Amino acid sequence: DQQVKQNSPSLSVQEGRISILNCDYTNSMFDYFLWYKKYPAEGPTFLISISSIKDKNEDGRFTVFLNKSAKHLSLHIVPSQPGDSAVYFCAATGMSGSARQLTFGSGTQLTVLP
């Protein structure tokens, strides 16, 4: 039972254009959402996050949008750069006992073409 889903395994975008990565979740108890970026042979690196009380958070070229009624979030990268090519994971957290655990989606491989 996948509680966090990323339905697009891959996405290719031209340099300078917008990249939009999507994520859906099913668990209403999730109250915090994060995006991680992963290069080969490295661990995931935190990119941006959003609390469930907000619908938008922006950090430079990266913006995350949250639609709670649709249980959907998206990551926008504008403008896209070749260095953004990586696997992007959406993650969600909520309390599990006394721990806050990250539940990840399966990832989207973003390729930004020069």
Place this chain on the structure above:
Amino acid sequence: ETGVTQSPTHLIKTRGQQVTLRCSSQSGHNTVSWYQQALGQGPQFIFQYYREEENGRGNFPPRFSGLQFPNYSSELNVNALELDDSALYLCASTPRGLAADTQYFGPGTRLTVL
């Protein structure tokens, strides 16, 4: 650079054997979580330790166990290895005073079970 290191980088074991994976966090990171990432999937939460005690566990059998030490290092032990245990194992730590949503990942240990 997250300051989280893991050893070894790669490991090959045979079915039925036992393995110990190690993680070293920065000083002051008193929460550590372990994740299993199978090929083509997102990381899955195994368990979390806070102040040397397990305070949350995912859907993994008891043959997965862990330890956290006062010097901010930790171990993941897996007994009776199975072929499906082949995966990338990631540890992530959280600095004291920050919410456990803020997790800094190490580069992982690639375990292959033959």
